[in-house]
Amino acid sequence: MESVLSDEKVHAPPAPERRTRGAAPAIAIASVVLAIAALGSLAIARVNASRRAADAVTAHAVGDARHIEVSAAAADALAREQARSNGTQPSAELRALAIRDHVDREILYREAQALDLGRDDPIVKRRLIQKMEALIEAAVPDDPPTDAEVSAWFWAHSAELEQPTRVSLTHVFFRRDRIDGDLERVAAEAIAALEGGAAPSSMGDPFVRGSTFAARNRDELAAIFGAEFAARVLDSPEKKWVGPIPSSYGWHLVRVDAREGARLPDIAEVRPRVVAALVNERRERTRRETLDRLRSQYEIVTPPG
Amino acid sequence: MHKLTASWLVVAALTISCDNGGKSTREQAPPFVRTESREACSDYDALKRPLFGDLHVHTALSFDSYIWDNRNIPEDAYRFGRGEAIRLEPLDADGHGTRVVQLERPLDFMADTDHADLFAEVQACTDPRSRVYDSDRCVVFREGSTSSTVAWGMSLVPTAPERFPAVCGKSGIDCAAAAGDVWGGVQRAAELYYDRTASCRFTTFVGYEWSGANNLSSIHRNVIFRNAEVPALPITHFEQPLPEGLWSALEEQCLDAGTGCDVLAIPHNSNLSNGRLFSTDYLGLTDIEDQRSQARRRARVEPLMEVFQHKGESECSTQFPFPGLQAGPDELCAFEEQRPVADNCGEGEGIGGVIGSGNGCVSYRDFLRGALLRGMAEEMRLGVNPFRLGVIASTDTHNATPGAAEEDRWQGHSGDQEDTPVKRLTPASLLPGGLANNPGGLAGVWAEENSRDAVFAALARRETFGTSGPRIAPRFFGGWRYGGDLCANPDLVRIGYRDGVAMGGELPKSPGGASAPVFVAAALRDPDLTDRPGTPLQRIQIVKGWIDADGTPHERVFDVAGNASNGASVDLDTCEPRGTGYDELCSVWSDPTFEPSQHAYYYARVLENPTCRWSTRECLALAPESRPPACSDPTILKTGQERAWTSPIWYEP
Secondary structure, three states, X not given: OEOOOOOOEOOOOOOOOOOOOOOHHHHHHHHHHHHHHHHHHHHHXXXXXXXXXXXXXXXXXXXXXXXXXXXXXXXXXXXXXXXXXXXXXXXXXXXXXXXXXXXXXXXXXXHHHHOOOOOOOHHHHHHHHHHHHHHHHHOXXXXXXXXXXXXXXXXXXXXXXXXXXXXXXXXXXXXXXXXOOOHHHHHHHHHHHHHOOOOHHHOOEOOOOOOEEEEEEHHHHHHHHOHHHHHHHHOOOEOOXXXXXXXXXXXXXXXXXXXXXXXXXXXXXXXXXXXXXXXXXXHHHHHHHHHHHHHHOOOOOOOOO | OOOOOOHHHHHHHHHHHOXXXXXXXXXXXXXXXXXXXXXXXXXXXXXXXXXXXXXXXXOOOOHHHHHOOOOOOXXXXXXHXXXXXXXXXXXXXXXXXXXXXXXXXXXXXXXXXXXXXXXXXXHHHHOOOOOOOOOHHHHHHHHOOHHHHHHHHHOOOOOOOOOOHHHHOOOOOOHHHHHHHHHHHHHHHHHHHOOOOOOOOOEEEEEEEEOOOHHHOOOOEEEEEOOOOOOOOOOOOOOOOOHHHHHHHHHHHHHOOOOOOOEEEEEEOHHHOOOOXXXXXXXXXXXXXXXXXXXXXXXXXXXXXEEEEOOEEOOOOOOOOOOOOOOOOOHHHHOOOOOOOXXXXXXXXXXXXXXXXOOOEEOHHHOHHHHHHHHHHHHHHHOOXXXXXXXXXXXXXXXXXXXXXXXOOOOOOOHHHOOOHHHHOOEOOOOOOEOOOOOOOEEEEEEOOOOHHHHHHHHHOOOEEEEOOOOOXXXXXXXXXXXXXXXXXOOHHHHHHHOEEEOOOEOOOOOOOOOXXXXXXXXEOOOOEOOEOOOOEEEEEEEEEEEOOOOOEEEEEEEEEEOOOOOOEEEOOOOEEEOOOEOEEEEEEEXXXXXXXXXXXXXXXXXXXXXEOHHHHHHHHOOHHHOOHHHHOOOOOOEEOOEEEEOOEEEOO
């Protein structure tokens, strides 16, 4: 049985041997005796522990750590905080009390350090790790990336910066059931009328999401008309009515009014994004390098496999 | 359109492009005011586009989201909303999420709306450098138990609320300063992800949630700011414990502050409010002028309500009609109805709706239809309608997953409370949740372009709609002289605006000789993506509610397009859809019950063919021996008809 108060192990008395029948009362008595003996051991352990606690009242911090100085500036800061919390300037008595509390906290902190109480505390460990990470972070150079760096990153990542093809278009919509007769013929006649000058808004059926769209890429067109329409239209020739093109709703005649092919934007257009990426990379690199340097100065043993 | 950078050029260009073929007598001014400088959008349509978004999003800045182990912050929510993958808890040993999630399609707009009430407290308890990090309050918070959710949530109940003394008191931290820091971070995240280039791909709004739970009733509002001009601190339940105080403070610190600030607040979950969210007790004030003033303020700050989200629908109920209403039950209101069995509040109010069924009561006022009727009754009494409510929907995700409203890949919205199929399929005990919840829906607006000013202006004028998840695009116009053949006219939308009003508006005065208003309702279904076809539409309905001169309420649902008896169904063993439907619908409908002396509202509801509910899909995906009891519970609806709701159009005699 291990006492929670000290490192001393209190051993329980050995278990009684088996007795034959008729010895039950004897066992019962023996059990009680053993119980008392066990309690007695506990009592001894507790006395030992309180003696330990009494010993612990002696300071473990040594040397300079036992010197605490509260500067005038620190005392003023404490008083200001009191004023902010309480809404009024503290009296001399309250000031003294605050200083004493501050000193007491500092003493306990130094004692805790001397006793290494933080060693197995996961909360303390995590906080210290975070403080180290903050130190490393603070060491990252914060001068903005140069034009050369921006340019280099831009060209290295041109594939992901490329903007997909976008089209602007006008369309005429025909409901599925409105086409009586041969679809191709009806479409051809309608296209002829449009090329002859008929206004698109005078033909076909109403399409309540709109009749012209500007600078939409494939996904955006799919979100309006369906995936098949978007695929077909992306490659349509410019300034020419084509159709019938099917959509999720029916048939369309489409005129691509403008197309912006897949293009790389100007550096100026995407500079903020590039700068953000560079700063991030720099931060990551600094962190990695710092850890590599530190690791090289440690001896690490890990399990095999 | 050329890329224009100077804002005066933008205004000039706008004026030119405003000419949509005929002067609109109602709108001499430009369609919306530009309050910020940015590049002009290359895609601009004066006849407006449908944009889809989410205006109810929580991240790890919210106390409950953090407790439920979500560690995704606003930046992650914005990245998810614009189409990138993020990771959800459970967290591995390094604190990274182990589930990867991504939207099928990015959203057009969104707002991060964390519980601002407890910004400082969450910050204090999660930053190891904070003075109170090791306090009991914070240690228990980080342990992430239900008791923390309850304890922190309960701080939002009293009408004389106090912040936790251990955190914000004398030996704590400066909570106002901490809240200010968090609020600054919220603003920076919104700015970082707002696309101010001509692509106009993604619009973000600065926002937060006011989370008062007075009388254990859900009376929350999401506060959405138009632009980057916002108050120094969010106005939360601790500063303004009553909604009336929130509205006044928003007027003072934003709407009337002369700083260019503009704001609106969107209440949600009226279905859990025990009759309180849309109450008309005006703080007990009896003077008519005081009541008018309250009603006006409310109408000014809250033009919208969130009619559908994770915790159910608030459109209508099968059990709690407006008192005296002569109308048969609308079976379609059983869709995601959270509390079909509860006490009826009657004209009164109850306590306890937020903490699960069996508590509190349900009121006719907890639903859009009842609130709209009540609003018109107030109009008749006061001359002001406090509940002229446009509608949106959203998710209320607490995983930083805006727009994750798809039924076939739902990962839950409440962190570790809903992160496995079994948890999602278990009825909740304390807080509403589990099986009765759903993936939520989307906010929709009709706006000229995808920019803050254009989208916010659409919200403010109620040209909005909500969906239960799919990207249905509904149009709704009301007027007096639409021709019966308008659905065959390619110019329908232009004529719709020219000769009437769009959703959210009020019918113009009837020209002499018109016998009844005419409405145009049209919709396009969700289109087919490469790997996922959209579901066909079944029909469009117009819901009309009206009050006659002696105060008797009426309600009727009209089928105006499509076919209710198309026999569409779902194979429950595979979730394969059966039967046909419509890719798009359109109808011109004249009101056969119109009486010029009666206040009325009309809104359109678009229904898809039936599809499997998320719970049915989850059950099918599990091996039979692993299916929880819910999978064989006959009272759980196995299918549903996903839908869209438009904002109403009002008629005033």
